[in-house]
Amino acid sequence: METIKLTIDNKPVEVPAGTSVYQAAKNLGIDIPVLCYMNLHDLGIENKPAGCRICVVEVEGRRNLAPSCSTTCANGMVVKTHSTRVINARRTVMELILSDHPKDCLTCPKSGNCDLQDMAVKMGVRNIPGQAYAEMSTYKTDFSPSIIRDMDKCIMCRRCETMCNDFQTVGALSGVNRGFSAVVAPAFEQDLEKSPCTYCGQCVAVCPTGALTEVDHTPKVIRALADPTKTVLVQTAPAVRAALGEEFGLEAGTSVTGKMVAALRQIGFDYIFDTDFAADLTIMEEGTELLTRLGKHLSGDKDVKLPILTSCCPGWVGFFEHNYSDMLDVPSTAKSPQQMFGAIAKSYFAEKLGKKREELVVISVMPCLAKKYECQRDEFKVDGNPDVDFSISTRELAHLIKEFNINFNELADEDFDRPMGESTGASVIFGATGGVIEAATRTAYEIHTGKKLEKVDFHELRGMEGIRSATIDFNGLPINIGIAHGLGNARKLLDQVRAGKTNYHAIEIMACPGGCIGGGGQPLHHGDTSVLKARTKAIYSEDTNKVIRKSHENPYIIKLYEEFLGKPMSHKAHELLHTHYFDKSSKDIFI
Amino acid sequence: MSHIKVELKKEQVAKIKDICKSFNNEAGELINVLHKTQESFGYLPAEVQEVIARELNVSVAKVYGVVTFYSFFTMIPKGKHPISICTGTACYVRGAEKVLDEFKRILDVKVGETTPDGKFSLSCLRCVGACGLAPVVMVGEKVYGRVSPDGVKDIIKEYEQ
Ligand code: SF4
Ligand code: SF4
Ligand code: SF4
Ligand code: FES
Numbered sequence: 001m002e003t004i005k006l007t008i009d010n011k012p013v014e015v016p017a018g019t020s021v022y023q024a025a026k027n028l029g030i031d032i033p034v035l036c037y038m039n040l041h042d043l044g045i046e047n048k049p050a051g052c053r054i055c056v057v058e059v060e061g062r063r064n065l066a067p068s069c070s071t072t073c074a075n076g077m078v079v080k081t082h083s084t085r086v087i088n089a090r091r092t093v094m095e096l097i098l099s100d101h102p103k104d105c106l107t108c109p110k111s112g113n114c115d116l117q118d119m120a121v122k123m124g125v126r127n128i129p130g131q132a133y134a135e136m137s138t139y140k141t142d143f144s145p146s147i148i149r150d151m152d153k154c155i156m157c158r159r160c161e162t163m164c165n166d167f168q169t170v171g172a173l174s175g176v177n178r179g180f181s182a183v184v185a186p187a188f189e190q191d192l193e194k195s196p197c198t199y200c201g202q203c204v205a206v207c208p209t210g211a212l213t214e215v216d217h218t219p220k221v222i223r224a225l226a227d228p229t230k231t232v233l234v235q236t237a238p239a240v241r242a243a244l245g246e247e248f249g250l251e252a253g254t255s256v257t258g259k260m261v262a263a264l265r266q267i268g269f270d271y272i273f274d275t276d277f278a279a280d281l282t283i284m285e286e287g288t289e290l291l292t293r294l295g296k297h298l299s300g301d302k303d304v305k306l307p308i309l310t311s312c313c314p315g316w317v318g319f320f321e322h323n324y325s326d327m328l329d330v331p332s333t334a335k336s337p338q339q340m341f342g343a344i345a346k347s348y349f350a351e352k353l354g355k356k357r358e359e360l361v362v363i364s365v366m367p368c369l370a371k372k373y374e375c376q377r378d379e380f381k382v383d384g385n386p387d388v389d390f391s392i393s394t395r396e397l398a399h400l401i402k403e404f405n406i407n408f409n410e411l412a413d414e415d416f417d418r419p420m421g422e423s424t425g426a427s428v429i430f431g432a433t434g435g436v437i438e439a440a441t442r443t444a445y446e447i448h449t450g451k452k453l454e455k456v457d458f459h460e461l462r463g464m465e466g467i468r469s470a471t472i473d474f475n476g477l478p479i480n481i482g483i484a485h486g487l488g489n490a491r492k493l494l495d496q497v498r499a500g501k502t503n504y505h506a507i508e509i510m511a512c513p514g515g516c517i518g519g520g521g522q523p524l525h526h527g528d529t530s531v532l533k534a535r536t537k538a539i540y541s542e543d544t545n546k547v548i549r550k551s552h553e554n555p556y557i558i559k560l561y562e563e564f565l566g567k568p569m570s571h572k573a574h575e576l577l578h579t580h581y582f583d584k585s586s587k588d589i590f591i
Numbered sequence: 592m593s594h595i596k597v598e599l600k601k602e603q604v605a606k607i608k609d610i611c612k613s614f615n616n617e618a619g620e621l622i623n624v625l626h627k628t629q630e631s632f633g634y635l636p637a638e639v640q641e642v643i644a645r646e647l648n649v650s651v652a653k654v655y656g657v658v659t660f661y662s663f664f665t666m667i668p669k670g671k672h673p674i675s676i677c678t679g680t681a682c683y684v685r686g687a688e689k690v691l692d693e694f695k696r697i698l699d700v701k702v703g704e705t706t707p708d709g710k711f712s713l714s715c716l717r718c719v720g721a722c723g724l725a726p727v728v729m730v731g732e733k734v735y736g737r738v739s740p741d742g743v744k745d746i747i748k749e750y751e752q
Contacts, residue, residue: 171650176659187651188637195652 006077021068022055025081032057032081033090033119035097035208036157037069042464042529043486043513047162047206052155053093054119057081065089094123099134100180101209102152108210109148113524115208116155137180144192145373146199146215151183153211160184160203160212168487168511170319172197196322196584200315200487200511201369201520206527214369214521217390218400224361224389225268231353232361234269235341235420236260238276239367239431239516240394242538246523246531247398248408253534255542258413263401265414274416275364276423278341279430279439281560282312283551285577286334286436287443288568290506294479305330307482307497307504310436312336314374315511315520317581319487324494325583333578337430338364338371339380341420342387343576348564349420357385364391367431367519370511379579393521422556425456425549428542433485433515434461434468435539437508441472441481442550449475456549462540464514464533467493469504482507485515597636604642606631611646618649621657625664634668670705670712672750674698675729679718682726686739690726691715693743710750 002017008025015024025032036052038045050070057068060078065086068079080086098120105111128134139151156175161184164173172195176185186195204212224232245256264272289308296304309331311317320331335343341364346357353360364371368391374380375388392400401408416422426442429435438461445453460470461481466489472479482504484490490509496502512518517535518525525531548554565573599607610627614620624643629635635658644651658664676682676691691713695701698711705712721727724736728746735746 165650165653171652174650174652174656176652176656178660178662185652187640187655189655196650 004073004075004077006073006075006079008079009081015073017073019073021057021059021066021071021073021077021079024073025057025068025079030081032068033122034069035115035119035155036159038157038159038162038206038527040206040513040527040529042532043167044466045162045167047157047159049158052097052157054090054097056086056089056093058083058086091123091125094120094125095128097155098125099128099131100136101155102136108153109213109216110153110210114210115526135180137183139183142191143215144197144199145376146201146369147192147197147204148213148215149185149192150211150213151185153209154183155209155211156182156184157208158184159206159208163202163206164197166488167513168198168200168202168319169491170196170198170200170487173203198315198318198322198487198511199370199373199520202512203520204369205518205520205522205524214393214396215372216396216399217372217392218396218403220390221363221392221400224363227361229359230361231270231355231359232268232363233271233273233345233349233420234264234363234365235273235275235278235338235345236264236365237338237367237371237431237516238279238428238435238539238542239519239522239535240365240397241542242431242517242535243367243522243531244394244398247395248401250409251534252531253538255538256408257542258415259408259411260397261416262411262414263404263406263408266406266411267400267404269363271417271420273341273345273420274423274427275337275341275366276427276430277420277554277556278337278344279312279427279436280424280551280554280557281340281344281577282334282337282430282436283426283439283443284557284561284568285340285573286310286312286332287440287447287551289332289334290440291444291448292569294505307502307507308332310440310506310508311579312430312436313370313510313512313516314338315368315370316487316490316509318370318373318584319490319511320494321582321584323491323585324498325585327494327498328581328583330497331581333580335380335577335579336371336374337427338366338374338388338391339579340577342375342380344560345420346382346385346387347576348560357382361389362387364388365394365397366391367394367516367522368512369393369520371521394519395521395523398523419556419559422554423546424551424554425543425546426551427554428546429539431516432462432536432539433510434463434483434508435515436510437461437481437483437506439551440506441479443552445472445474446550446552448477451475453550464536479506480504484508485510485518486513487511597638599638599642603632607639607642608646611643616646616648618647621647621649621654622661625654625658629664634665636666636668665703667703667705667712668709671710672730673712673714675714675716677717677719677721677725677727677729678715679722679725681718681722685725687726689740690728690738690743693740694747697744697747711747 003014005014032055035054038047050067055068056065058080059066142149161173164170173184241257245254293304297306311331342362345362371391380387426439438458468483470481484493514532518532640654644654678687728735728738
């Protein structure tokens with residue numbers, strides 16, 4: 001490989017041809033500040049519009065300063081990354097950006113966690129010359145069920161566009177207009193709600209400012225807790241426990257399940273339950289559905305479609321409703337764990353308490369922004385009362401814990417309440433890509449073969465590769481499994497299925513990179529995707545540490561079927577735990 | 592942004608599809624496709640952009656992004672009587688801006704817009720080379736010279752019926 005030799009800040013360095021000055025400096029341990037540039041190496045995503053100019057450096061012999069993120073190293077180059085000229089230029093750039101940026105940091109939802117704010121502090125900006133005369137560009141704030149777009153705060157880094165278009169291939173966003181009125185927006189500058197947006201939240205996860213944030217439901221949580229006529233239940237998704245600790249300075253990959261439960265109890269929830277319980281329930285229904293479809297298929301029934309697709313990710317559900325409306329009968333009809341939980345909580349558990357569903361408030365804590373939208377969908381309401389009242393993200397839970405002045409790191413571990421807090425190792429791995437299908441495999445294998453699994457770990461289904469496949473031997477019957485995470489990868493896989501070019505029996509799809517551990521509601525990774533791997537590890541070790549690791553062995557699930565549901569896919573199970581999908585493709589097109 | 596809803600006829604959709612096909616439905620040809628389409632339709636309403644997006648397999652947002660980035664693309668149909676006001680130096684010095692303001696006031700539209708009845712559209716021009724007549728206004732092909740703000744309503748009246 002051809003290499004290039006250059007000098008940066010008087011230090012010699014050798015890099016492969018094509019390396020940027022920014023990267024070469026990084027190799028030397030010099031961290032040049034960047035704003036628009038983003039490199040999510042593990043996901044193969046690079047955003048390089050070279051628009052902000054905060055990363056400028058001085059290159060000897062060149063008249064102008066060069067943006068290091070998009071300047072390629074050349075032999076003999078002599079670079080200075082912090083000469084006075086550079087420092088002055090960077091501060092000026094920052095002042096210019098801030099001159100068209102609102103100054104309401106104190107109450108901004110991003111405050112304390114904002115790249116732009118950090119950068120202003122770093123650059124030592126203390127006043128903005130000429131601000132009194134500067135006109136600011138203003139836009140209408142766009143409220144959707146999951147995401148708020150406050151484009152007054154947009155700095156046109158276009159990271160969101162890269163995530164939405166290149167990685168997710170949703171295409172909800174694009175840079176529009178020019179000059180002063182340039183902004184990132186959906187087509188015709190309509191609201192996000194009228195676009196093909198899936199609410200995956202990956203744009204929010206990378207926005208360096210307060211331009212894209214989640215709809216904050218923490219005030220509603222507090223209101224519910226303060227209402228003496230309500231019994232308030234909380235459910236926490238698997239991926240939350242693997243990431244929440246990061247908000248309290250713990251190392252990425254620290255599981256904080258016990259502390260999280262203790263914190264929720266201190267906040268004052270009446271019942272602290274686990275979405276994992278509902279994930280076990282999902283496996284019972286989805287696994288049975290898979291085996292039923294498989295059985296019919298093997299016996300030659302032409303009306304039965306395979307592969308079966310998982311349906312527990314509402315971002316993914318939205319994506320196929322918009323893009324694959326010709327295949328609406330392919331996904332499993334099983335609701336997501338969040339919605340299964342709500343449906344059982346407001347029927348079975350309400351009965352146990354002797355309360356009406358209206359007296360219960362079900363709150364979910366999710367790594368996900370799409371869940372905010374999902375729980376508002378009409379099909380998940382009974383007489384206008386939603387099964388899940390509202391959903392907060394991992395980040396919002398962290399805010400809540402801080403607001404309640406709880407010393408999180410000092411909390412002693414506590415355990416979930418019963419019955420809906422009991423779960424197995426199979427359910428916790430729902431949080432990572434490949435986990436749902438592994439959990440389903442554990443159960444489907446044992447039901448189908450009538451044999452006990454010798455080893456429950458299916459390493460062939462794990463990993464960070466965007467699209468994976470494996471064949472599992474069901475006692476002589478080879479079952480072909482496909483896995484995709486990230487909607488761009490899902491699209492590739494689905495296009496093959498649509499063209500009839502695959503022989504998968506089952507496919508798991510998750511909208512977010514790495515699965516829910518990389519969800520749009522998780523603590524911000526600020527470009528460091530190694531945290532995704534650390535969270536994944538935490539998820540799998542939670543699984544290993546569980547005594548029961550197969551969903552169908554969860555004693556409270558067994559009891560739920562005995563006392564209430566009958567069998568998986570029974571009439572009652574269908575009513576409460578299954579759903580149907582809508583063709584939303586026409587929503588994107590006027591004609 | 593508000594836009595006028597149009598219903599595309601079958602032949603119109605076919606025409607757009609033909610234009611896309613003449614560029615091999617290649618996403619990289621988006622700008623050329625938009626050019627050709629605007630030539631044939633006069634403007635690029637949302638519905639037209641949606642057909643183009645589908646044919647070239649790019650997002651509607653992206654198409655809209657390109658349409659709004661280049662000033663020669665427009666989403667608004669020209670009025671039956673397009674009014675252009677020269678804002679070149681000579682006209683400007685002789686009070687073109689006041690004339691423009693009067694047009695805006697009477698028609699109640701901004702520059703680049705069309706009246707709701709589709710009759711008049713308003714735009715600005717760079718020097719038309721009739722500086723002796725400044726300030727100059729054109730309605731369609733007809734040139735009006737030495738226009739004063741007071742004369743604006745008379746010009747509009749000529750086309751009103
Ligand atoms: S939430 Fe997902 S689909 Fe929606 S705009 Fe953001 S990245 Fe695109
Ligand atoms: S909304 Fe955020 S991520 Fe998108 S361009 Fe603006 S600042 Fe960047
Ligand atoms: S992968 Fe998980 S976090 Fe992401 S949209 Fe789907 S359910 Fe939500
Ligand atoms: S980070 Fe290099 S130009 Fe923005």
